[in-house]
Amino acid sequence: MITIKDIAEAANVSPATVSRVINDGPKVGPKTREHVKKIMQQMGYRPNINARALVTQKSTSLGVVLAELMDPFFAAYADSIEKIARQANTQLLMSAGSTSAETELKAIETLLNHRVKAMVVHAKFLDDDTLIELSKQAPGFVLINRYIERIKHRCVWLDNYAGGRIMAEHLIKQGHRKIAVITSDFDIEDPKDRLNGMRDALSEHGIELPESLVVRAAPYQDGGEIAMRQLLASGADFTGVLAYCDAMALGAMNTLYDHDINVPNDVSIIGFDDVMLAQFCRPKLTTMHYPIEIMATRAADLALAYAQGQQPITQDTFKYLPTIANRNSIARI
Amino acid sequence: MITIKDIAEAANVSPATVSRVINDGPKVGPKTREHVKKIMQQMGYRPNINARALVTQKSTSLGVVLAELMDPFFAAYADSIEKIARQANTQLLMSAGSTSAETELKAIETLLNHRVKAMVVHAKFLDDDTLIELSKQAPGFVLINRYIERIKHRCVWLDNYAGGRIMAEHLIKQGHRKIAVITSDFDIEDPKDRLNGMRDALSEHGIELPESLVVRAAPYQDGGEIAMRQLLASGADFTGVLAYCDAMALGAMNTLYDHDINVPNDVSIIGFDDVMLAQFCRPKLTTMHYPIEIMATRAADLALAYAQGQQPITQDTFKYLPTIANRNSIARI
DNA sequence: TTGTACGCGTTATCAC
């Protein structure tokens, strides 16, 4: 690989001058500038970003931590961040596969070792204290989909409790009173918060939610299938289903279809996330729209701003609310 | 940020010794080793990967170039590469947004500037010569979904011509003889190759494909909708449709649905790619399964191997064939 | 306007 020194020799100038040319430095004669540029062109010079990062103590990469690139939710998340990164002329350094506290930690640490100043982190398993500690090590450390009071200026999050309330109220408003819940069995806060929101909304309308009507499974399509099978097998009586996420809702719909139970006429169902599939399945899935693109964009902007020395924004809280995407999986009764 | 020097001072040893400890170097006393380790722990030392890369002339990142993270096809591609990267303990350095020769070039150059030794590149707009030139600058440069004879040991690709043949033959075998084609209007090779394959298969069965039955549009869902609308408006007579990709097929199906034309009873349609949606739309889409996961995995493995000095593999060609995913969008007539 | 010299954090080659 050809370096600044090689250029300097070939151009009969000092490395310093070459460096100035590269960085459009202030004081360098027009003809030397042209000359050096030509030589760089000829020799195919490429700046070494690592060396540059080392001396400038800056990074041109934006770190991203996420669980699974295939998941359409994370795809939307990553895509939004990438768009911001591109605008800011920074590269994406991705650490995927954060599916446990251990792997999450490793993902973040790798990014830190790369000395990225800005990073957007999706971490669900690490505890608050660890994350707070980690957040101190990069000025532009921003958490997405998580709220920690002590570093709230670094948290872009969705109000899951409110989301749970909203979806439950929506179903109730359509006349449903026999309502089952299909939720995630992951030991993280999101399902708990949403479930609490659902519970509160139901109870405010005088509707009970016995444990027999709450089924837990993995938050994927097959989990939804299993959960619905379990629900049907239990002989439970319900006309509406609140699903933890679209994937589970879709799985549940499959099972219902297999049992010749019509959606929405026999059973109504509402999902959460609003992934692309929700618009393509039949019937189209009514679901909670998760504004992940907006949130991810905000998070990336924030990370970049903080990395550049922007003061912590505390007056404002980066809380978002899901909204109802009204489609065809709920019937009025 | 705390450095190897700080540790050395605090531990009363030389930086060299600390370095040995970090890298599990050979000659260092057991108690010094423990001592240094403890201090590193205490002070929260983090190796600076940039500095390390600079001196070792190695990179711990795997470069990835792709067009669009949201696209489920690329999501599958990126996901597969990420899995390999994780196994190999390397980070993903992503350059998305390659939608023109210019942006493709920029994406690759950025990766090169980062001195990544291994990279998997999806580039459709850059010309052969440029890519060949670029490929020389990274030992582990691998192209995916593209075949260039002169660097075929770096090409993991799909035989689009054969794919076009196979899908056309499949439709013919189901009794169709009035066949329309909805293809992409992008000026890249894939649509041309597939169309050639279709044409040849059709002509071998004595079926003509007049230009009036070939409609071009953007290879997305709305492009498919537009194309089908155009086809219907033209009054063309056809019972089967060969679509360039699933997205277009889905769009076409939407238009057909709007016109009360039943799929597959009135019109049969076959897609290409086998994205996740193909299994969820109604009717489920019969399509060409693109083994992108396998191919991406192969490409990433190859990139890593070449980067580590593996000799070019030339006896073998990394050509893959799509297979038919038989579902419900084709009727026998 | 240009050149010299140092330092960024690390590894590696020598000596000791």
Add this chain to the structure above:
DNA sequence: GTGATAACGCGTACAA
């Protein structure tokens, strides 16, 4: 076993 010390490629004060 351990410690100086020279790179790696680059930016930048400071001199000239």
